[in-house]
Amino acid sequence: MSFLDLKNVTKIYPNGTKAVHETSLSVDEGEFMVFVGPSGCGKSTLLRMVAGLEDITEGDINLDGQLINEVDPSERDVAMVFQNYALYPHMNVYNNLAYGLKNRGIDKETIEQKVNDAAKLLQISDFLQRKPSMLSGGQRQRVAMGRAIVRNPKIFLFDEPLSNLDAKLRIQMRLEIKKLQQKVGVTSIFVTHDQVEAMTLADRLAVINNGIIEQLGTPIEIYNNPESLFVAGFIGSPQMNFLDANLNNKTLSAENFEIKNIDSDYNGEVTLGIRPEHLIESENGLINLKVELVEQLGSDNLVYGQIKNIKDFCYRSPGNQTIKRGDTLSLNIEENKYYIFDKSTGKRVN
Amino acid sequence: MKIKPLQIVAHIILIIGVLLMVLPIWISFASSTHENVSILTEGMRFTLGDQFSRNYNEVLNEKGGWSEEVTAAKMFVNSFIMALGIATLKVAISAMSAYALVYYRFKLAVPIFWLIFITLLVPLEVRIFPSYKIVSDLGLTNSYTGLILPLVASATATFFFRQFYKTIPDELLESAKLDGANAWSFFIDFLVPLSKTMIAAMFIFMFVYGYSQYLWPLIMTTAEEYWTVVMGMKIIYTESYEGVALPRTAERFAYIILSMIPPVLVVVFLQKWFIKGLIQTEK
Ligand SMILES: Nc1ncnc2c1ncn2[C@@H]1O[C@H](COP(=O)(O)OP(=O)(O)O)[C@@H](O)[C@H]1O
Ligand SMILES: [Mg+2]
Numbered sequence: 001m002s003f004l005d006l007k008n009v010t011k012i013y014p015n016g017t018k019a020v021h022e023t024s025l026s027v028d029e030g031e032f033m034v035f036v037g038p039s040g041c042g043k044s045t046l047l048r049m050v051a052g053l054e055d056i057t058e059g060d061i062n063l064d065g066q067l068i069n070e071v072d073p074s075e076r077d078v079a080m081v082f083q084n085y086a087l088y089p090h091m092n093v094y095n096n097l098a099y100g101l102k103n104r105g106i107d108k109e110t111i112e113q114k115v116n117d118a119a120k121l122l123q124i125s126d127f128l129q130r131k132p133s134m135l136s137g138g139q140r141q142r143v144a145m146g147r148a149i150v151r152n153p154k155i156f157l158f159d160e161p162l163s164n165l166d167a168k169l170r171i172q173m174r175l176e177i178k179k180l181q182q183k184v185g186v187t188s189i190f191v192t193h194d195q196v197e198a199m200t201l202a203d204r205l206a207v208i209n210n211g212i213i214e215q216l217g218t219p220i221e222i223y224n225n226p227e228s229l230f231v232a233g234f235i236g237s238p239q240m241n242f243l244d245a246n247l248n249n250k251t252l253s254a255e256n257f258e259i260k261n262i263d264s265d266y267n268g269e270v271t272l273g274i275r276p277e278h279l280i281e282s283e284n285g286l287i288n289l290k291v292e293l294v295e296q297l298g299s300d301n302l303v304y305g306q307i308k309n310i311k312d313f314c315y316r317s318p319g320n321q322t323i324k325r326g327d328t329l330s331l332n333i334e335e336n337k338y339y340i341f342d343k344s345t346g347k348r349v350n
Numbered sequence: 351m352k353i354k355p356l357q358i359v360a361h362i363i364l365i366i367g368v369l370l371m372v373l374p375i376w377i378s379f380a381s382s383t384h385e386n387v388s389i390l391t392e393g394m395r396f397t398l399g400d401q402f403s404r405n406y407n408e409v410l411n412e413k414g415g416w417s418e419e420v421t422a423a424k425m426f427v428n429s430f431i432m433a434l435g436i437a438t439l440k441v442a443i444s445a446m447s448a449y450a451l452v453y454y455r456f457k458l459a460v461p462i463f464w465l466i467f468i469t470l471l472v473p474l475e476v477r478i479f480p481s482y483k484i485v486s487d488l489g490l491t492n493s494y495t496g497l498i499l500p501l502v503a504s505a506t507a508t509f510f511f512r513q514f515y516k517t518i519p520d521e522l523l524e525s526a527k528l529d530g531a532n533a534w535s536f537f538i539d540f541l542v543p544l545s546k547t548m549i550a551a552m553f554i555f556m557f558v559y560g561y562s563q564y565l566w567p568l569i570m571t572t573a574e575e576y577w578t579v580v581m582g583m584k585i586i587y588t589e590s591y592e593g594v595a596l597p598r599t600a601e602r603f604a605y606i607i608l609s610m611i612p613p614v615l616v617v618v619f620l621q622k623w624f625i626k627g628l629i630q631t632e633k
Contacts, residue, residue: 053524073527080528086521090543099539103530147529 001062002026003187004050004155009059011045011211019045021211022059027155027189027204032181035191036198037208037234043191046208047157050189052076064154074103079148080157083164085140087132093119093143094128100151118150121180138169145177149184156181156188162197174200195235199223207231229346232273232339238302238314240339245272247340247349255308257286259333264340266349271341276302276314278337285330289315294323303329375610382406382603389599405604420574422582422605428494429561429579430612435498436560441552444504445545448511449537453523463512470505474566482569492573501560507552514548515541550624557616579609 004027011020019042027033035043048054050061052073061068068076079100088096097115106114119125122142132140141161148156158177162170178201181188192198198205199219207214207222207230215222215231226232232240245254247270252259254272279287287307295302296319303315303323315331317323340350377394384399410423447466451459474481481500490496518541526536542549567578583605 051524051528053527073524074530074532076528078528080525082521082525084519084521086519086525088522088526088540090540099526099531100529103535147525151529 001065003029003031003064004189005060005062006046006050007060007062009046009049009061010057011042011049011054012057019211020049023211023213024059025206025213025216027187029187030185031187032178032201032203033187033189034198034202034205035189035208036195036202036205037193039193041208042211043193043208044159045211047080047159047189047191050155051078051080051157053080077151077154078157079151079153079155080159081144081148081161083160085132085144085161085164087140087143087147089132092129092131093124093135093146096132096143097146097150100147114150118146121149121183122146137165138173141165141169141173145180149180149186152186154187156186158188158190160192161190162192163194170197177201196237199235207234209234226273226339227348229271229273229341229348232341232348236275238276238316240273240275241313243272243274243307243310243313244343245270245340252340255310256288259286259338262340262350264350266340266342269343270349271343271346273339273341274333275337276316278334279315279331280334281317281329282332283330285332287313287331287333289313289329289331291323291325291327291329293325305329375607378603379607382600382607384600386598386600389603390597399600401600405601406608409601409604409608420577420582422579422608424575425577425579425582426608426612428497428576429609431494432497432563432567432578433557433560433612435494436501436563437553437556439498439502440504440507440556440560441549443502444507444552445511445541445549446537448508448515449541451508451512452515453533453536463508466503466505466508468505469503474501478565478569481566485570492571492576494576496570497567497576497578498560501563501566504556507556510548510552511545514545518544547624550620554617554620554624558613561613583609 004025006023006025008022008024009020010018010022012018023046025033035046037043045054049056050063052068052071056069063076063078088099091099094115097118098111101111101114115128116125119128122145124139124142124146127135127139127143132143135143144161161177162173165173174197177190190198190201192201202219204217205219205222206216209230215227217225219235222231222235226235229242233242243254245252246268247262247264248267250260250262250264252262252270252272289303289305289307291303291305293304295304298319300319301317301321301323303317304312305315307313315329323329338350339348341347342349377396380395380398381389382405383402384395385401388399389395411421413421451463485491485496485500488496490499522540523536526540531539562580563578564580567576568581571577571581583602
């Protein structure tokens with residue numbers, strides 16, 4: 001059994017909303033697991049069941065060899081960082097960190113030691129006497145992290161902790177969280193709707209949709225091998241291009257091009273997926289893209305255009321190229337870098 | 351700086367308001383420093399007289415009542431104990447019942463809240479006979495407990511605490527739970543400090559309410575040692591006044607001025623705290 005084990009966990013809210021469907025998942029000790037999915041897919045619900053803040057309708061959760069379904073949150077030895085931090089407004093930073101330790105009857109000197117260590121680790125030693133209202137967003141974030149770290153819990157739970165920060169700080173904190181987790185080595189679950197955040201932080205990643213884990217794996221596995229249309233569209237930025245096509249006798253025919261010798265026995269209507277970064281310009285290419293818009297990011301360009309009747313097709317070109325509106329580009333797909341999905345079920349077929 | 355006509359008008363209105371508030375108190379105080387005779391012959395005064403220490407001494411230490419044993423000083427103490435008990439218990443009980451109503455989500459919480467709320471329609475004066483019956487059956491007449499206990503529930507304060515607790519984000523409770531807080535420590539470590547301004551305000555209101563109770567102590571107490579200030583105002587100077595002696599108007603004013611001191615002290619003392627809490631927005 002792994003460190004954290006979810007077995008057929010289901011959550012139905014009292015009003016009848018089924019937020020999580022029979023989900024099973026294991027997290028190893030020291031692992032950084034990320035739940036990613038669109039808003040409302042049930043990520044927070046799943047996390048909160050691990051924390052004990054929501055009852056489990058069906059299924060079992062085991063943490064560190066103990067069935068915790070009925071264990072009170074205060075007894076679970078888990079720490080959570082909330083989206084709005086939920087710092088204690090009337091306590092200074094020191095007491096925010098110390099509160100959880102005091103509740104466990106730890107003596108004063110040990111508390112002081114631990115708080116000071118955590119504060120040093122998070123570089124908040126200078127603010128220990130301040131109230132949370134006198135801190136910036138980034139500092140509050142650190143205090144929230146400190147409050148979790150200082151208790152040395154069995155597991156860290158993060159519920160979109162970065163979404164209240166501005167873009168620059170978000171990237172910086174993302175890095176710090178990752179570094180910190182590697183240093184402290186505590187098992188962590190991080191919930192986010194931001195796929196870049198998910199990709200960069202995760203050891204393993206669970207892509208959730210409508211209360212179901214669509215795919216579980218390392219970020220790179222999921223990026224390279226999305227098992228469903230949903231995962232393919234969700235992971236990767238800019239988003240994968242999707243085209244309607246037909247697959248017959250290992251030949252795929254799209255709007256105005258064909259791909260032969262497809263490794264699939266499926267016949268019927270499909271959706272072809274191509275990532276913008278898997279296209280290369282070449283003479284007599286498969287696809288002719290009429291450029292409508294170019295976003296220059298410096299390192300590379302995002303080129304949006306039209307292929308016959310398909311709009312907003314995206315191609316990522318190297319930054320040193322000059323491409324203008326109105327150009328027609330001839331593009332090929334990199335070797336085997338395309339994904340074919342059953343149009344009705346969304347399941348991968350190649 | 352140029353003063354606008356509108357400002358002048360506003361200030362005149364404010365000054366009139368202040369005078370309306372302050373003048374009666376000043377007249378009472380000024381009159382309390384004259385001789386009884388001169389008040390009787392010349393009416394109330396705006397200027398100070400020379401009888402301050404005599405009148406106040408007399409009032410505080412004169413033994414009154416039928417048994418000639420109770421002093422005004424004793425009545426101040428009684429009223430203070432009664433008001434303190436009522437205010438403290440009212441605040442504590444309503445804060446705790448509001449806590450139960452907001453944080454323990456059982457189906458009857460809303461009906462129970464409204465049940466508490468409609469007790470506003472039945473103040474003590476309305477239920478005075480049943481209350482008296484209960485208190486006397488319990489053998490609590492002529493005791494501080496009897497004076498305080500029937501007045502310790504407060505629908506108003508419960509309502510205000512409830513509305514306040516509802517504004518506290520759920521994450522705070524959840525976060526505290528994960529930090530190992532139990533129901534009691536969440537109340538003591540979070541709700542009480544977060545609502546300290548409201549506690550101060552409620553305490554002030556309830557103290558004044560308890561201090562100015564008249565009917566209940568009047569009915570409740572037969573022993574003079576439990577008389578309160580407001581009762582004394584009526585009783586203590588009545589018989590001497592009905593006799594041949596002069597009406598002791600100046601001393602009555604002294605008594606009134608003295609009787610204002612405890613609630614004023616409470617307001618002044620807590621107001622500091624109250625304003626401090628208002629300036630620091632913590633939520
Ligand atoms: N307390 C609740 N009562 C009823 N439905 C809820 C409650 N909390 C969340 N939901 C519903 O459950 C679903 C999943 O919510 P949530 O786990 O918060 O999603 P996410 O965190 O992925 O955005 C949503 O449809 C949401 O409306
Ligand atoms: Mg959420």
